[in-house]
Amino acid sequence: MTNTSRSWTIVIITFLLAIVAAIIAIGLGSVSISIPDILRTIFTSSSEAVNDTIIWDIRLPRVLLALIIGANIAISGALLQGVMGNPLADPGLTGVTSGAAACVLIIMLALPEYTQFIPVAAFVGGLVASSIVYALAWRRNGISPITIILSGVAVNALCGGIIGWLSIMFSDRLPAAVQWLNGSLAAKGNNALYMVLPYAIGGWILSIFAIRKANIIRLGDQVASNLGENVNRIRILLSLLAVFLAAISVAAIGMVGFVGLVVPHMARLLVGSDYKFMLPMSMGLGALVLLIADTGGRILFSPLDIPAGILMAVIGAPYFLYLMRRRTF
C-alpha cells in the first residue's frame, strides 16, 4: 500500500516538474520573459503584443512539442522493452527511428509534392525496419540483448546508407532536411504541433489499455499464455503502438535517440517495473527530459540552436554505456 502511494507521488511530482520546467523554458531565450508575464499572457492574454507573439507563436508551440514528443518516444521505448522482454530495446536500437527517417527523407527529398504522406511514410518505414530487426533477433527462446543489438546495428546501417545515398542524390534540397535529420525542434511552430497532437492523444489513450497486457508479458511467455493470453497477438499489438508513437515523432521532428532507452530505465529505477506506474512515469519523465535537452540546446550556445537530438546523443550515449557496464539487463 505504501509502495503504491510512494510510486504515485513520484509520478505526480515528475508531471509537476515538467509543467514548471515548461513555464521556465518559455521565459528563456534571446528575449527573456518573466514568469509572471508568461502566466499573465497565457491565462489572461492581456499583456504586451511582443510577448504575445513570442509566447503563442514561437516558444509555447516548441515547448509543447518537446513535451509531447518526449512523452511519445519514452512510452514507445517502455512498450518495446516490455514486448521484447529486454531493457535494451528502444525505438532507436530496434530500427524504428532510422527506418521511419529513411522513408520520410524519401518523401522530403525525392517526392516533395507528397509531404502530406510524411506521417504514413514514417509509420511504414518504422514498421518495416523494426520487423526486420525482430525477425533477425528472434530465437526459439526469445530475444537476447546481444542479438537485438547486432541486428539493430545491421538494419540501422542499412537505413543510414539509404539516408546517405538520398542526401547525395538530392544534395540541392538537403539543407532543409539537415535540421530535421538531427532531431531539431527549431522553427517548428504550430503546424508540427497540430500535426502530432491528435495522433499523440490517440496513442496515449491506447497506451492506457496496453498497461495490463504489458504487465502480463513480464511474467514470461509460458505463464502469460497459461493465464489465457495470446502472447503473440499482444506482442504484435503493443509493437504496433510503439512504432506508431515513435514514427509520428520522427515525422514531426526527425531523429532523436536515447530518450526511449534512457527514460524507461530511469522510470523503472524510480517506480519499479509495474507498468501501471512505469508507463505514466516514462511519459512524464520523457517529456521533462526532451524539454530540458531542447531548451539546453537552445540557450547554452545561443545564438546557435543545437538540435535536441544531438544533445540527447551526447547525454544518452554515456548513460547507455554505463548501463552496459552495470549489466542491469
Next chain:
Amino acid sequence: MFTVDSISIRYEKKSVIRDFSFSVKQGEVVSIIGPNGSGKSTLLKAVSRLIPYHEGTVELEGTNLSAMSSKQVARKMCMLSQKNQAPNDMTVIDLVSYGRYPHKKWFEKLNQEDNEIVKWALDKTHLAEYKDRTISSLSGGEAQRAWIAMALAQRPKILLLDEPTTYLDISHQYEVLELVRALNKEMGMTILMVLHDLNHASSYSDQIVVVQAGEKAMSGTPNEVMTTDMIRHIYRMDAEIQYYSPDNKPRIHLISPAR
C-alpha cells in the same frame, strides 16, 4: 476428466510424440516418467496448449481443448513450468494476484472474493507472512511455492506441473510434493505432472505413465509399473524394489547399469 487421445507432436519435421493416449480421472494424481529426451515434457506442454500438437484430441471435462478459448482453458487448467522468471521487484502477493487474471474482464479490478482467494492461496502455501517480499528475495523452494500459489489462485480443476522439483534440494523437493499431495487430498484437485525421480513418482501418484522414445511404454498404478523389468527395459539399469508399509508402495534402489 482429462483425456488425451492418440496425439502426435512434431518439432519441425522430427516426430517427438507418436500416437499417445492416456486419461486422468477426477481427483487423481498422475505422473509421467521416462528417460531424458523421451518427450515427456513436450507431451505435457502440448496437452496444456503451450505448443501445438498435430494429430489427435485432448478433452477436458468432455470438451475438446481446441474448441475452447485460451481464457476458458485458463479457468480450468493451469500449467506450471520447471523454471519461471518474475520481474525482480514483483512481490509475492502481486504474483499470486495474477492468478485471478483469467477470471476477470480486461477492465475489471480484483474484488473482495478475489482477494479472499488470493489470501487462501497464500495460506495454503504457507506464504502469508512473505506476501510483501519480492520473489527474487525468496529461496528456490519458497519461490516455487509462490508460483504454485499463483496457480492455486487461478482455481484450476486440473494442475499440470513440469518437473516441479528440479532445481530444488531434497527438503524443498519434499515440501513441494507434500504441498501437491495436500492440494489433491484436501481440495480434490486433479494433478498431472512430469517427474524425474522414480521414488517420488511411486510414492505420490495414483497412476504412472511411462514414456519411451515418444511412445507410451506402459501405464498403471505404481505397483504395476515399478518393476525391475520396466527399469531395466526403459532406463537400462538393474534395480531392487522393496515395499514399505503403510501403503506398500514400491521403493526403488538402483544397483548398476544393466548388462
